[in-house]
Amino acid sequence: MVDIIVLVKQMHDLEQIKPDPSTGEPMLEKSPFKMETISENAVEAAVQLKEKYGGKVTALLFGNSDAGQIMKKAYAMGCDDGYVITEYTGNNHFYTSQVLAEKIKTIKHDLILLGNQSADSVTGMLAGRLSAILGEPVLGNAVSIEIEGEDAKIKRVLEKNNYYVKTHLPAIISVTQEINEPRLPPVMRIMQAGRKPINSEKTTVQEIKNFTVVSNKAPISERKKLIFEDVDKGIEEVVKVIKEEMR
């Protein structure tokens, strides 16, 4: 039996973010929130561990008013329980780690699962910060997870080598995108999940913000965008361009 807390992030659908043509700033209002990409892998990993070893999966999401539908997706994928901490105002790993840690301390668990780096802000700060705040060890960048008695064991992927590493539970495990293919829940489960209540609460942690955004704009693309549907014509043109650059 392993009781797991899985951390779920919400993010704007990156594919739908377009820059405002006049300012270059992202038009976020037009891009709905969805479950962050690697959070989906973390949920899948948590549910697979439950299916293998038994136990309970609790999803924890620091979000805003759109968080409900994301939590329902986590339910549909197999999470048993879930808490939404409301009043998320944007990416701030310093604050987010404090808010999550406050709630985690009240939930009995053997494992905390999360994505290694979120697809939108990509900071990769949460595992290390939570480890220090909670005093639990991290096994990071897992592509496989096993539980053996009181220990968790992972295959850890680093830039130059891979390692098998282990530690005592309770522990924090960050997963990579390659660990699994997140399931598409069947319609029945989605309907059941829709009826399941969502526990929503506010945090008591005061927000601290140590950064100020000066500007946030899409880089200007100056590509020519000459697209050929006539393959032979395209090849002719491209060969000319490459030969010119090879000189």
Added chain:
Amino acid sequence: MKFLTFSEDNQLLAQMITFLRSRGEVDAATSSDRDMPIEYGAGVVYALRGNAQYDSISAALKNLFESSGYDAVVIASTVLGREVAGHLSVGIGSDVAPELSSLEFKDGKAITKRWGYGGKTVIEETWNARVFTLLPGITDAEKNGSESTLKDIQLGDSRVEIISEEPKNLGGGNLESAKIIVSVGRGLGKKEGIEVAQKLADAVGGEIAGSRPVCLDYQWLSEDRQVGLSGKKVKPKVYIALGISGQIQHIAGMRGSKIVIAINKDKSAPIFEESDYGIVGDLYQVAPKLTEKLAA
């Protein structure tokens, strides 16, 4: 400013010392003993010995930070580096400015640049932070005629135990300095397709690279050939994308290319928005023809 900089990769550490030495005094710490970076301008290079995991490294850096009066700890953004940075930031009660492509200091504040929304935007910020992670390739490493003092530090215990190590098969090509890159995506469909791309790369004297699924998921290419947000940032004269859809995380790695050429069978693939020349077609028909004409 007085900096302490850390990486487990001495090539990255040499880059960071080079970057920081024009901004203040630098000492460095490494957990690797290959190619110690002692000629790049660091006063002291600390060799961290023992079980070098994020927690034992963080504890050693915290000790140095508190006993030697550093203003900032600057860490190379790698898997281990990010874990160390997060952990250390709590230990010294600071924030971390992460994943930076630019870092300057003015009036006690850090002025930084990093990617936003997976690479869609560039965020310029000012930070009140003592810990920073810098993207690999922040600058080229350059020796400066000095020699650092080497000091050993014995690491304390870690709660992470290594059971075994598995070396990777790395390709070793140098994508960062390649003039022409032929990059392949999931559209290749099968490992054998690499040959088609390799022939094109050979014809133009280029290097072969790939998207994340090709390098990490399917391992059709070695992991060090991945281009993108979580891979290499490349800036060749010509970048030829075969069967790559052009997701923002991929674009973030090849935006610096002078000319981008894309071959994709889907006319509406986002890669065409980031291309100078595009051919709508099957890569298995287009690439061999290109190879033939370029080799001629």
